[in-house]
Amino acid sequence: MAIKAQLFITCLAEQFFPNVLKGMVSLLERLGVQVEFPEEQTCCGQPFFNSGYHSQARDLAVKWLKVFGRTDGFIVSPSGSCVDTVQHHFPELFLPGSAEHRLAVDAAARTYEFSQFLVHQVKATDVGARFPHKVTYHASCHLLRGLGVREEPKALLQAVRGLELIPLPGEETCCGFGGTFSVIYPEVSKAMMEAKIRAIDSTGADVVVAGDAGCIMNIAGGLRQAGSSVRAMHLIDILTAGGEMS
Amino acid sequence: MSQVPTMIDFRRNTQQVPSRMPLAVQKATSKFLGNRAAVVDAFGNEQWQVLRQAGHDIRLHAITHIEHYLEMAEHAVTRAGGHVHWARDAAEARRILLDIASRHRVKLAVKGKSMATEEIGLNPALEEAGIRVLETDLGEYIVQLKGVGPAHIVVPAFHLSKEEIANLFHEKLGVDAPAEAEKLTQIARMKLREEFLSADLGISGGNFLVADTGTVVTVTNEGNGRMCTTVPPVHVAVVGIDKVVPDWESLTVLLKLLARSATGQKLSCYTQFISGPPRSPAETGPAEMHLILLDNGRSRILKTPECRETLLCIRCGACLNICPVYNHVGGYAYGYPISGPTGVLFASQILGPTVAGALPFASTLCGACNEICPVKIPITRILLHLRRRVVEGDESEQAAAPVYLRVGAWAGAAALGSTGLYRMGSELLKRLQAPFVRGGWMARLPAPLNRWTMSRPFPAFAADFRRWWRSRTTAGGKRGTSEPGA
Numbered sequence: 001m002a003i004k005a006q007l008f009i010t011c012l013a014e015q016f017f018p019n020v021l022k023g024m025v026s027l028l029e030r031l032g033v034q035v036e037f038p039e040e041q042t043c044c045g046q047p048f049f050n051s052g053y054h055s056q057a058r059d060l061a062v063k064w065l066k067v068f069g070r071t072d073g074f075i076v077s078p079s080g081s082c083v084d085t086v087q088h089h090f091p092e093l094f095l096p097g098s099a100e101h102r103l104a105v106d107a108a109a110r111t112y113e114f115s116q117f118l119v120h121q122v123k124a125t126d127v128g129a130r131f132p133h134k135v136t137y138h139a140s141c142h143l144l145r146g147l148g149v150r151e152e153p154k155a156l157l158q159a160v161r162g163l164e165l166i167p168l169p170g171e172e173t174c175c176g177f178g179g180t181f182s183v184i185y186p187e188v189s190k191a192m193m194e195a196k197i198r199a200i201d202s203t204g205a206d207v208v209v210a211g212d213a214g215c216i217m218n219i220a221g222g223l224r225q226a227g228s229s230v231r232a233m234h235l236i237d238i239l240t241a242g243g244e245m246s
Numbered sequence: 247m248s249q250v251p252t253m254i255d256f257r258r259n260t261q262q263v264p265s266r267m268p269l270a271v272q273k274a275t276s277k278f279l280g281n282r283a284a285v286v287d288a289f290g291n292e293q294w295q296v297l298r299q300a301g302h303d304i305r306l307h308a309i310t311h312i313e314h315y316l317e318m319a320e321h322a323v324t325r326a327g328g329h330v331h332w333a334r335d336a337a338e339a340r341r342i343l344l345d346i347a348s349r350h351r352v353k354l355a356v357k358g359k360s361m362a363t364e365e366i367g368l369n370p371a372l373e374e375a376g377i378r379v380l381e382t383d384l385g386e387y388i389v390q391l392k393g394v395g396p397a398h399i400v401v402p403a404f405h406l407s408k409e410e411i412a413n414l415f416h417e418k419l420g421v422d423a424p425a426e427a428e429k430l431t432q433i434a435r436m437k438l439r440e441e442f443l444s445a446d447l448g449i450s451g452g453n454f455l456v457a458d459t460g461t462v463v464t465v466t467n468e469g470n471g472r473m474c475t476t477v478p479p480v481h482v483a484v485v486g487i488d489k490v491v492p493d494w495e496s497l498t499v500l501l502k503l504l505a506r507s508a509t510g511q512k513l514s515c516y517t518q519f520i521s522g523p524p525r526s527p528a529e530t531g532p533a534e535m536h537l538i539l540l541d542n543g544r545s546r547i548l549k550t551p552e553c554r555e556t557l558l559c560i561r562c563g564a565c566l567n568i569c570p571v572y573n574h575v576g577g578y579a580y581g582y583p584i585s586g587p588t589g590v591l592f593a594s595q596i597l598g599p600t601v602a603g604a605l606p607f608a609s610t611l612c613g614a615c616n617e618i619c620p621v622k623i624p625i626t627r628i629l630l631h632l633r634r635r636v637v638e639g640d641e642s643e644q645a646a647a648p649v650y651l652r653v654g655a656w657a658g659a660a661a662l663g664s665t666g667l668y669r670m671g672s673e674l675l676k677r678l679q680a681p682f683v684r685g686g687w688m689a690r691l692p693a694p695l696n697r698w699t700m701s702r703p704f705p706a707f708a709a710d711f712r713r714w715w716r717s718r719t720t721a722g723g724k725r726g727t728s729e730p731g732a
Contacts, residue, residue: 009711011662015672018711025715037715043662048655050611052633052647056659063663145613174570178610183697185608187260190701191268191574192610221702224687 002034003121004073008111010082011043012213020078020213023240024114028076031122040067046085049093051180058093065090065103074121075111078236080143080212081179083113088146113143115152115211115235125159131241132162136205138196138219139172140212153211153235160238166203170196175210177218193222200230207231209238250336250367251597254581256604267405267576271397274404275567281510282564289506301503302622304496305558308457309548315457315490316539322460326522328535335542336366342538343368343449343482344375350480350534352377352446356438358464358471359383360451361399361561362484362540364583365596368449380445382438382470384431391418397577399584400508400563405576438470448474448532452485453560454500455537458493462520462537465504472516481532483520486540488557500560503620507562543596550642552631556591558621565615565625571608580605587615587625591632599636599646606632672709679707 005028009021028035045060064086068075077083087108094101118124135157143149157165176182176192183189196219200208208223208230210216220232286294308315320330333339339362347355355377357363369390372379381390385402389395391414396402403411408425415423415433423433450471454463462483464471475481491497505511523535548554566572566586577585582593582602590605606629615625631640637652639645645652661667682688687703690696698704 014711015675015707015709016705018708018714021711022714039712039715040665042665042668045659045662048659050630050633051655052606052630052635052637053652053655053659054634054638056655059659060663141610141612141614145617172614174610174612174614176570176610178612181607181610183694185257185260185571186697186700187257188571188574188608189610192570193701195570195574217705218702221687221698221704225702 002032004034004036005076005117006068006071006073007035007037008041008044008068008075008077008082008086009037010077010079010213012217013078016217017078017213017234020234020236023236024076024078027127027236027240028122031118031124031127033122034073036071036073038067038071044082044085046082046089047179049085049089054093057089061090061093061104062100065100065107068107069103073110074117075107076114076117077111078114078211078213078234080113080140080147080149081214083111083116084142084146086111113147113149113211115143115156116147116149119152119155125155127156127159127239129159129239129241130161131238133206134164134166134204135207135209135238136166136168136200136203137171138168138175138200138208138210138215140210140215141174143211144172149211153209156235156239157209160241163238166205168203168205168208169199173199175215175218175222177214179214182218189218193218194226197222197226197228201226201228205230207233207238209233209235211235250365251581252601254593254597254602254604256579256581256608259579259581260575263575263579268574270405270407271576272573274398274401275573278401278509278563278567282507282567283510285506285510285512297499297503298620298622300499301560301620302558304491304499305560305621306555308491308496309488309554309557312487312490312548315492316487318457319455319460319490320539322458323522323535323537324460326460327525328460328522328537331536331538333366333538333540333542336540339366339484339538339540339542340368340371343484344371346480346482346536347372347375347377347447350446352480354441354445355379355447355449356382356442356445356474356478357386358448358450358474359386359402359466360449360484361396361584362451362486363449364395365486365542365592366484366540368484377447379449380438380441382442382474383466384434384468384470387434387438388414391415394578395583397585398563398566399561399577399586399589400566438473442473442477445474445478446480448476448478448481450475450481450483452483452489453504454497455485455490456492456494456497456519457490459521460537463497463501464516464518464520465501465508465514466518467509467511467515469516472518475518475520476531479532480534480536481520481523482536482538484538484540486542486544488544488559500621504560504562507560507564507618507620546642547595550631550640552640553591553595553628555623556588556595556628558623559588559591560621561588562620564618564620568614568618569609570612570614571610580608587629588623591623591625591628594632594635599639599643603636603646606636669712672707675707676709 045057049057090104175196176189331342388403412423412425452462453465572586594602637647683706691699
């Protein structure tokens, strides 16, 4: 019986990294996962929840739960922070005992971040990718501390043929994105981002990999601003590579 | 030194951070973190986690039964011959202290390091009353000479170089000071020694208050704290009510956590236990001992279940050292004597959303503070509640966010919550952005995203996954699902 995965594509990945989503579909299907896409989905409400707008966050969570509540199987997403929202914050938004709370608890239990899903449910670490480049890994905060995903992405990278994984100094230090933080306190966000860029440049890697669209927007933009030749990519970009840097 | 703030503009403060502040801060914090990591390693990480949980449980128990333990402490202190005063707020605490000082005709007060006295803005109040007040912790002494407050709760002057301190000593003390740590310390020591001997009043804080025996515990690394609490004829300890712990057994757990987390020591150089004035002529020390128990908003913090774990804090400063925001701005940007993540929690709640509404947002929610906290305070979870308090208000405070932000959020959520509007929006944005896009990026954007593009370009909107999904599913089989192995 094939494992079923409902795609939770997230706003940022949809708007800025559609190729990550396409790669995720083809990779999951290649591994025998039955992929479905609930098309009514929009935003999970994370930016509202994290900024204190709980009433708006609750509305969006209700909508999200309605869409995913009528699906079955796992819910899989290429974003640590969005999954953290569903797993840990959705249940807090509703009164225990309410219908929404039941839906939220159920959804929380079957929602997985991509690398988590691959390693723990599909039980695949070697997905047959080939990427002959020097790669360093930035641990996205909510993936790392929200979901406790520390080793999975690195295990997946280490199984990629030709890939040389170089440790990133300050791997677990925030890149300065922080959602609305980046526009509320832009000077601090900039300083944190620039420190991250300096650390990445110091590794001599060709590519920096992260597991959340927000971090990639921030780091990729920062690399571009600094005139660096290093590319920022999503883990999925590497796992779907056949040898070329797309 | 600090006055109680009336409005904290975190962004403006961050724009005024001196350019060499971040490196100076990072040099110091990385040293502290390194030392901490080494002692935690030596302790054994698994054991450390057990100790953290014990620390958390002890502190939670103490603050949950705070009235019981405070009464117990009051009885014990009184029984030992000390005087206990209850201060509802900063003004009352200042008044009590000024009363004691005027009764003893105090001209010079010497102080050990204390965040509680910073919190109540004690120094300006004493000075206004014509009392000279001298900080005697080396770091506090230096920042007092400089005319500023502490930049870090454990190491107040850690951002200043030896050269800067030497210049400061030259300028303020009129001494020729070489830029060497040892020589500078000697100069301060000489100066302070004279003052200790002539002081009429010694003021200290307290790291813990042991309820069982009414013991004020101070954890320090310089002898100054002991001088302040033993040499002058009167000693006043200003202690937040949150510092109470049940007994000495609890205390040992917390002492183990505190020194390791703060400075990477197993135990600080001086751990003092003050249980009242001398009981017989054979004992020495100040004849009069006062304990001011400071509430200043702490009871209100306790009343909000989402926030009460704020009061578990043992002021080790580890969350400051690990915080990437703190590391780039230093302590002054927070506009409050307690800075960094724990400072945000205290300042936001003690001062309220109107004064300190900017602070809960001064975090990327990265969660490094949660991981390092020795008493497992869920810092980011509390921050999320405090953000909500600013935006929506809660049982204890009115909302303080401007109306246009709330309207904006409402409209944004309405658009994002409708599949039709959401999809229309993403198509529209792809068209509207066309004139600005170069090579997949936009170098400049209008407000509020100009705050993003001031530091890096913004990626072009590129949504096409839904179309791709539809095209392959209508071509390949049943709509909405994909063919296995396609």
